[in-house]
Amino acid sequence: MIKSRAPLLAVLAAAALLAACGGDKGDKASQTAAKVNKEEITVHQINFVLQRQPGLKPEQAEAASRQVLERLIDQELAVQKAQEQKLDRDPRVVQQIEAAKREIIARAYVDRVGETVSKPTNEEIAKYYAEKPALFKDRRIYSLQELQIEAKPDQFEAIRAKLSAAKTVNEFAEALKAADFRFSGNQAVRAAEQLPLASLDAIAKMKDGDSVISPNPNGLTVLFLVGSRSQPVDEARARPAIEAFLLNQRKAEAVQKDLKALRDSSKIEYVGKFAEAAPGAASAPAAIESTAPSAPAPAAAPAPAASGLDPASISKGMGLK
Structure with a gap:
């Protein structure tokens, strides 16, 4: 059971981070890329994923955007089902999300310090x-x-x-x-x-x-x-x-x-x-x-x-x- 749920736990953690970086509510209304049941996937979320793919050429952006959107749709479906099963309250999931959050904040601090270097x-x-x-x-x-x-x-x-x-x-x-x-x-x-x-x-x-x-x-x-x-x-x-x-x-x-x-x-x-x-x-x-x-x-x-x-x-x- 633990092994079969491991990929899902990773999806949940990644989804939580993407949601946190997706922009504000007002902006989402005009930047919707898809609706999955009652939830929206925004252009900001797609762009966030694309920014993490170095070397992407301009002519590849359109096709890559569509591929990212399909993956985000699958991810959103998994998140919704997991929330329905209350997996977002599983102690292991909460722990992974908290660890990822701490890592991101610590890296932001490191980046800020690095910006001061000539x-x-x-x-x-x-x-x-x-x-x-x-x-x-x-x-x-x-x-x-x-x-x-x-x-x-x-x-x-x-x-x-x-x-x-x-x-x-x-x-x-x-x-x-x-x-x-x-x-x-x-x-x-x-x-x-x-x-x-x-x-x-x-x-x-x-x-x-x-x-x-x-x-x-x-x-x-x-x-x-x-x-x-x-x-x-x-x-x-x-x-x-x-x-x-x-x-x-x-x-x-x-x-x-x-x-x-x-x-x-x-x-x-x-x-x-x-x-x-x-x-x-x-x-x-x-x-x-x-x-x-x-x-x-x-x-x-x-x-x-x-x-x-x-x-x-x-x-x-x-x-x-």
Whole structure:
């Protein structure tokens, strides 16, 4: 029963939020898009949904509006039926709506703080460009192959010796098999901005055919640079991404500074088991931290470390491919 009602609970929460953003009563009378029994769906509600779909082209707006309207009609029918069954009073539904409301209000606060931050200057953008040659002037597209090897510390030297003796990835893999080492591998082609910023400089220094080895919780990770090709980006092309990244960084810092001031001036008391290992007042809660506005970053967007080239977790970076 709980599983079957989960999608409906989400619909209820979303519907409540849309209703709150639909405009005033007088405006609705002249902006009605459809009537569902005694309830109205307005153009404001449709526009609110469309605004949350980035990249929508003007010529697609009409068709998208009609699709959104049909979804809102289905949503309204579900809401009406749920209210008839008094599901809007279900404690779980009320809790979800309240949580969504708090998230929206907290995000509005973060956006307001971010609005006070100044944009980076041309000099700051040029400085960032010059300080990150691996991202821009000397940017490369990397073909990487990785092996995760299960091993104990006393076996590390033997594995390093096999790596030194091998001329290719396949030759090294065969040597591991012959020695009964268990391992898994994956490969990916990544642009410089899609690699973790902390690892980029080290990878940029590698030549085609080089490898690096590092420990992991279960043994060793070996990263091979199978090949690469140069694809530099000039400052003019990189400027929008750099500006967005630096601005987003400033917003995050401003939010953290403001939250710290709020914590310092507020009385926060941890109770029960939470009092046993209460965090310091200087650290902001992760839930609020996650609401910080994000912007396209040239390199610092979340991406897997060199020990995990998971395509699902690699961001698109600047989209310069």
